[in-house]
Amino acid sequence: MAQKPSIPKGTRDFNAVEVAKRSYIMNIIKEQFELYGFQPIETPSFENSDTLMGKYGDEGDRLIFKILNSGDFLEKFNKSLLEVIKDSLYNLLGFLKVENLDWKIFKARFLEFIPNHIRTEKSIQFVEENVNFEKLALDLWSLIELNFLTTEEKQTDFLSRGESGLSDFTMRVFASFYANFGTSYLGSNISEKALRYDLTVPFARYVVQHQNEIEFPFKRYQIQPVWRADRPQKGRFREFYQCDADVVGSTSLFQEVEFIQLYDAVFTALDLKGVTIKINNRKILSGIAEVIGAQDKLIDFTVALDKLDKIGEEKVKEEMRGKGISEDGIFKLQPLFSLEGDFGTQVESLKSILNTSEVGLKGIEELEFIDASISKLGLKTANLQLDVTLARGLNYYTGAIFEVAAPEGVKMGSIGGGGRYDDLTSIFGKPDTSGVGISFGLDRIYLVLEELNLFPETITDATKVLFINFGEKEAMACLQAVTNLRQHGVKAELYPDSAKMKKQMTHANRRNIPYVVLVGEEELNSGTYTLKNMKTGEQEKLNIQELLSTLK
């Protein structure tokens, strides 16, 4: 390999400093998760495809990384392909001999001839929906014209070419058919596993699979990488860590209260003061939709309202009208446009809108409970804020919705989010298991801490002392001291080769090692160690005990 090696786009190498900083964040999150009673679990990097597929919508399915079956993954496929070829051709040959090429009949017969061993309702439906037969036939005709017909032949009726012409034709039909149909057929035959797309679906799978071993309510946390075949861009990667904490098996609103406390605790521990924890409730959004008679326009409505700060009341209303929300509805929403003041004041405005909606009032009741609890318990450094435009994961959350914004002045998308979902595990056959959870955005938190210079300097402290190597005898004496230091918890190293002194000192400097020890003839004879402070340049001669106590 001559060219410089590289890594796949959207992935990253992390050097020692980056690993240390990432670990610092993850360890603080872990510590708080455990203080709050969450237990760690880990799931495999890849799951069976049917565990993941269909759980994230079409867009999600497309972004899931699929793994090729191991071994000779095509052997199975090729064997069945040969069978398919045989069956289809034999049938088609028979068909083409006796019928005229009426495309409707062609299509009907084509469906009829789907080989038995792949003939399922699904495959028939797939062919019906995905194969454009007229286009296929026309394309084939062009191909045949281009490749198989002489100028003279092009003047004559294709169907009159006899068996040979028909046979060529069927071959084309077949090839094109499998070029179209093959995508789905091949797809499910060569890949049965996929890299996890998030931690939530694997968690749901875990809960259902291990339900008999789990003591509910089950509080788990999970910090592992996930993979998405998204178009990579600044701050968006194809491999990244998620840090999730969830509780399943209880509908208590105390969970929501505790999650807000947990966010506050983590960001306080990270010294990231002044984050805003935004909260909303799906029930309030449902209530608003109910009140304005537009249950299907929830997203349009929240997207428009979200722009209030930027484009002003009139333009928001204009957008709502454009999306088909009625004048009457917009009139009812009037109090939303002037939502101001503290949590309580905003809730009062909401009540005036939602007083006819049972579900809306339920949402308000939940918000009020959470706000009252948090007021009583207090937050260390975070702010709790009601945000009626918050609608993340709308199809997913059923109660509380959370999102965390970085402190004012830091330009960054949300650094955390979560909510309550009432029916997560039912996709795996365990209904009626309410869950609520939050997630921390590791990469973004990293960027915020970097921007605000909040990483403690000590976390990147690596080796504390480098012993300079003046030759085998001296090096051996050094290694004895190094061994001693390590046993007392001091990160110590011996430069492995007796290179030039300058080279070794430069090595220490480049690696920011704060001390070096010099052991030459004299030190060797007197059993001492010359310790040099690389910043001040100061040197002192110490015995092993003094060396230890200085460096410890």
Place this chain on the structure above:
Amino acid sequence: MAQKPSIPKGTRDFNAVEVAKRSYIMNIIKEQFELYGFQPIETPSFENSDTLMGKYGDEGDRLIFKILNSGDFLEKFNKSLLEVIKDSLYNLLGFLKVENLDWKIFKARFLEFIPNHIRTEKSIQFVEENVNFEKLALDLWSLIELNFLTTEEKQTDFLSRGESGLSDFTMRVFASFYANFGTSYLGSNISEKALRYDLTVPFARYVVQHQNEIEFPFKRYQIQPVWRADRPQKGRFREFYQCDADVVGSTSLFQEVEFIQLYDAVFTALDLKGVTIKINNRKILSGIAEVIGAQDKLIDFTVALDKLDKIGEEKVKEEMRGKGISEDGIFKLQPLFSLEGDFGTQVESLKSILNTSEVGLKGIEELEFIDASISKLGLKTANLQLDVTLARGLNYYTGAIFEVAAPEGVKMGSIGGGGRYDDLTSIFGKPDTSGVGISFGLDRIYLVLEELNLFPETITDATKVLFINFGEKEAMACLQAVTNLRQHGVKAELYPDSAKMKKQMTHANRRNIPYVVLVGEEELNSGTYTLKNMKTGEQEKLNIQELLSTLK
């Protein structure tokens, strides 16, 4: 999904206790790695295929998990397949019209007709080597006989069937050709990424890619999962962690000495006393092969010698003779059959064999340096043992070879291994960079610690105290105390629902939570907390300060 969800074979879910135990091992390894001056790096889970493929031999390539190209991964393939169909058929049709079916000519023409856009030296070679043309032709003939010929036709010469018969035939040829050739063609078109197979090759790639940012000698450690499509069996998984430490950029034997110390330090810290660190040197094996004139029989020789304990001297010699090692050679090896005593004694025997081999004597010199150094430095709990039969990764290591065996009495394969490799990074275009490294077998170490009951009890300590929930008012008071406790580092929880007392107590017991706190009407009024020890059953009424100091 009706059936119970599951995970792919060879993968594992880890529950909280398992995660805690695995983290315990990994943290101790990490801590020692850092004391020894190794810095952490992390590389992406998947690499470009060409980074990994061809680096582990054919067997390795087969065991690498490949990732399907994202998006419509088949679109590209299908488009070129159609082109291929067109070209091949057109050419084959022309060919079959004018030639007799002589299989040698058939083969030559077939190769000739590989379509231009996939026509490379490699693809021609692939077809030549992998397509059995005679078998292919005979199979096709059977297919045709079976499906397309009437009884009467079977009596007649196939070639006289005219264009129609030939056309059917070419179709078959085509299908079979792509069923064979397609495997490799498809493979490289639909997958360009693969999950890493070990940490060594990605490390080599990292060193070359980042060589300008790296300060050499570079000591790095890496603890990350790897994936292998191996047949799963007891103790062998498709996803498992590797824990590697390597130094590149120095040939100093002090590295080998330090790695032995590092093994000793880690296993001592894990309280796993009495492991045996086996050491050998590739140069000694090369020397022996040189002496007995059988450079190509290194593996046969070591495999046979390795059985000495089990089958005895005579049978070992028999096996060597069977493998073609000469009587003269075996005679020269005589001292190996009675290798006994300590390191020094064994080395003397080796010297008597290898006194004519320069490389062999170099190997002995290296061993002696390492042994002398370790004798001077001392090991805490491990034993260092010379093992001339040790030959792991023979094609890979160029100097020292290490392997660690569990303490006597524990049946378990090696729990660690490593060695020196002089030319790892040259595969990525950076030659002359010597490296040496070791690896810890996390899963096996886990099993050994489990068997010997060496996991400290405290590592699985989760929540320390559960506050029983008697209703909203009481729960709120509890949550205030819980918050206070957490802020003082006590893992505390509130049972989220005001369920029956018995249910809540059972929950505490099932989760091995050692204390519960009861706050009812009385406690609420007096501002006290009734703390119950779940083991002894003792109860005491405490104020918040007393509660804190008891649980801290």
